[in-house]
Amino acid sequence: xxxxxxxxxxxxxxxxxxxxxLVKVAAKYQSxxxxxxxxFEINGKSIIGVMTLAAEQGATLVFRFEGPxxxxxxxxxxxxxxxxxxxx
Amino acid sequence: xxxxxxxxxxxxxxxxxxxxxxxxAPGIAVGPAYLYSxxxxxxxxxxxxxxxVESELERLKGxxxxxEKELQKILAFAELKLGAQNAKIFEAQIMILGDGxxxxxxxxxxxxxxxxxxxxxxxxxxxxxxxxxAAPDEYMHERAHDVEDVMNRIIRNIQDQKLFSxxxxxxxxxxxxxxxxxxxxxxxxxxxxxxxxxxxxxSHAAIISRSLKLPAVVGLRLATRHIQTGxxxxxxxxxxxxxxxxxxxxxxxxxxxxxxxxxxEEQLVDIARLEAETPxxxxxxxxxxxxxPEEVEFAMEKGTAGVGLYRTESQLLAKGTYPTEEEQYEVYxxxxxxxxxxxxxxxxxDIGGDKVLPDSTREQNPFLGWRGIRVMLDxxxxxxxxxxxxxxxxxxxxVRIMFPMVSKLHEIHSSRVLLERAKSDLRAQxxxxxxxxxxxxxxxxxxxxxxxxxxxAEVDFLSIGTxxxxxxxxxxxxxxxxxxxxxxxxxxxxxxxxxxxxxAGHKKHVWxxxxxxxxxxxxxxxxxxxxxxDELSVNPAALPEIKKIIRxxxxxxxxxxxxxxxxxxxEEEIKEYLASIVKNKVPEIPLE
Numbered sequence: 001x002x003x004x005x006x007x008x009x010x011x012x013x014x015x016x017x018x019x020x021x022l023v024k025v026a027a028k029y030q031s032x033x034x035x036x037x038x039x040f041e042i043n044g045k046s047i048i049g050v051m052t053l054a055a056e057q058g059a060t061l062v063f064r065f066e067g068p069x070x071x072x073x074x075x076x077x078x079x080x081x082x083x084x085x086x087x088x
Numbered sequence: 089x090x091x092x093x094x095x096x097x098x099x100x101x102x103x104x105x106x107x108x109x110x111x112x113a114p115g116i117a118v119g120p121a122y123l124y125s126x127x128x129x130x131x132x133x134x135x136x137x138x139x140x141v142e143s144e145l146e147r148l149k150g151x152x153x154x155x156e157k158e159l160q161k162i163l164a165f166a167e168l169k170l171g172a173q174n175a176k177i178f179e180a181q182i183m184i185l186g187d188g189x190x191x192x193x194x195x196x197x198x199x200x201x202x203x204x205x206x207x208x209x210x211x212x213x214x215x216x217x218x219x220x221x222a223a224p225d226e227y228m229h230e231r232a233h234d235v236e237d238v239m240n241r242i243i244r245n246i247q248d249q250k251l252f253s254x255x256x257x258x259x260x261x262x263x264x265x266x267x268x269x270x271x272x273x274x275x276x277x278x279x280x281x282x283x284x285x286x287x288x289x290x291s292h293a294a295i296i297s298r299s300l301k302l303p304a305v306v307g308l309r310l311a312t313r314h315i316q317t318g319x320x321x322x323x324x325x326x327x328x329x330x331x332x333x334x335x336x337x338x339x340x341x342x343x344x345x346x347x348x349x350x351x352x353e354e355q356l357v358d359i360a361r362l363e364a365e366t367p368x369x370x371x372x373x374x375x376x377x378x379x380x381p382e383e384v385e386f387a388m389e390k391g392t393a394g395v396g397l398y399r400t401e402s403q404l405l406a407k408g409t410y411p412t413e414e415e416q417y418e419v420y421x422x423x424x425x426x427x428x429x430x431x432x433x434x435x436x437x438d439i440g441g442d443k444v445l446p447d448s449t450r451e452q453n454p455f456l457g458w459r460g461i462r463v464m465l466d467x468x469x470x471x472x473x474x475x476x477x478x479x480x481x482x483x484x485x486x487v488r489i490m491f492p493m494v495s496k497l498h499e500i501h502s503s504r505v506l507l508e509r510a511k512s513d514l515r516a517q518x519x520x521x522x523x524x525x526x527x528x529x530x531x532x533x534x535x536x537x538x539x540x541x542x543x544x545a546e547v548d549f550l551s552i553g554t555x556x557x558x559x560x561x562x563x564x565x566x567x568x569x570x571x572x573x574x575x576x577x578x579x580x581x582x583x584x585x586x587x588x589x590x591x592a593g594h595k596k597h598v599w600x601x602x603x604x605x606x607x608x609x610x611x612x613x614x615x616x617x618x619x620x621x622d623e624l625s626v627n628p629a630a631l632p633e634i635k636k637i638i639r640x641x642x643x644x645x646x647x648x649x650x651x652x653x654x655x656x657x658x659e660e661e662i663k664e665y666l667a668s669i670v671k672n673k674v675p676e677i678p679l680e
Contacts, residue, residue, distance in 0.1 A: 011410065011412070011469075012409045012410060012412070013409075015227070015409050016176075016179075016180045016183075016231075020183055023187075027188075043189045045188070045189050046187050046188075046189035046190050047183050047184060047186075047187045047190075048184050048187050048190050048213070048216050048235065049189065049190075049216070051180075051216075051220075051231060051235075052216050052219045052220055054220070054223045054225070054228050
């Protein structure tokens, strides 16, 4: 299991387009992917779930990956968030 | 507190009722009403026998596939009619249908709980809807409606119901409110027009019906409670009224009015190519108010001389979030390019008041609160992003910028500092822009009107926003039915204030425009001309008639009219006098 705390950097937060990108990247890996915000956890491979998070710029989320390729999945997904979803 | 009771102008013994609303799209339509209620499909929890599970799953899959097909069609149609940016909401709905985790959970639950598909869809997707509604911001509430739309669509398809089975023949769609999706879908049927309880001139339904050229009356409050499917309804989008069960005489009058307008419009086709110039050669810059790039074409067809007000906040309302610099730049560039060489004035985001921000806070008194330039100065990052995007679109030198809700000089100084910063950012990145882009300010707060001369000394132009100016000047909320009668466009205090602003601007040699609703009112044209206005920015549909009036009245006569009116002391006198002038000088104009 890989667990990391990330901060949303892009200005518009995890709204529809970044949410879709996040789900798309996560879907490339076999590992399960969960996102926790406060005490609330959703499946990171579900677009409706990620939309529900309402994570704005500056929000702190805990990403958890579990599965055979958890390391690679974590790197790819976190890199996307760090890049601010290539906004601007 | 706003009252929800409909404003009934007249209730005749025959049963005819006339409701007052807001004319959102011009035109007159008469036909049977179709009452569209967003009733949630009836969902019952039923047990499914283990051997029926597979066929239940098939029903679900079939329904999801049909829903996706429907949404793809709506998306394609919306992209065509509304542009890619505004069609994005439907893309999000399609993504939800393709959510493997969500659909997997629903299938699992049907299999294990042995419940019917529509119940599980209702329960599972409903959870997300509730979570979104619990979020504090408006943006998430809008998304909750999207989620609900998708949920209802799947359920309806599981139940194998057709959406508009009752919609036969030509009807007027009557609804509490219409989402962009509703408006677009309905427009594929034989729709004569729309009438809604909620919404204003800038609501989605209003904008879409204008672009579809269908009459619409919105803001009828709870009028839908009085109307039933099949009732004959007449809507008049010119004056914003709806008449239920009209008497033959009323119908005659409305049809004659429609005829007059049609006749007049036909006559005016050729005027599009002519100048907005008085017989004694006073030229007026007659331009348009628009909010979406797609409206440019219509305005150009009607012979606009540019865009005098581009409401940039429409991007926020469409998207539900702040657009990036690139997204904004694309919009501004395409508008500036399609208008070139004619000019466009981009008004920076006018948010707050009745135009809600994605991250709005509730205010006790929003119209006296955090709105317009106040918001932008408090959010310099947001402001700088927009300033850079507008500057970048200015390379062809036909772009102007304007700030809303300015109430003191200091706000102009602070805005200029940010504008200079945006310019040096762009220079640092070697991005080209118009170094001499013209800058203007909206005069819509009484304090700004009073110091108009000082403001004019600092800017290149002023544009009078009459809607807010009148509201603030007369202390009347025109959406409040208890006092809306006091909202008087031709109140002597309003007229004298207009004169003061125009004279102050001219003293400092800047041009003065007007982009409020008054500019589109044919009764006001002669007066505004006479007061010396240089530019009128109007609703594009009103361009031909306003131009016709300008071309029919000599500037020197208009000045005489204005001089006389400034001395009048009641609105009734002023209106009566102005109407008589229009009737006399331009008899073909169909006034009320």
